[in-house]
Amino acid sequence: MKCPYCGGSETEVVETRDSEDLETIRRRRSCLKCDKRFTTYERIENVHLVVIKKDGRREQFTRDKLKAGLANAAQKTKVSLEKIDKLVTEVERELRGGDSVEVESKKIGQLVANKLKKIDKVAYIRFSSVFRRFVDVEDFEKELKRLIK
16 A cells, blocks of 8 residues: 555554445555555455346446436435435345346346335335336326325
């Protein structure tokens, strides 16, 4: 590890802590050359997930894209950004725990919709309308009837 202050390559770890999400490790380091301290974060490099789109295209799974979609669906609801972050982390963990690194977008959408339904019904309907490509009012009506049952 190079010191960000002097560029020295001799450092020692002074303190190590797990992050709240247990996904990263925070380390306080001290440079043996200039004696300044700095923080580094360590994370496991995961295999990239590939999303198979409806039209057959493949693209890399992006947490930020899923998070943005959920934030749009949850606008003006009681769903906090913390809950959205937690949901995205749960979905990503489940996908990475699956049998394949390639996942159909339909499976991701269904997984998200099922989790979102338990958190907020309005956000669920909004997300579902985009995910399932509702075309007219009847589509909304059918989904609302299913939700009410």
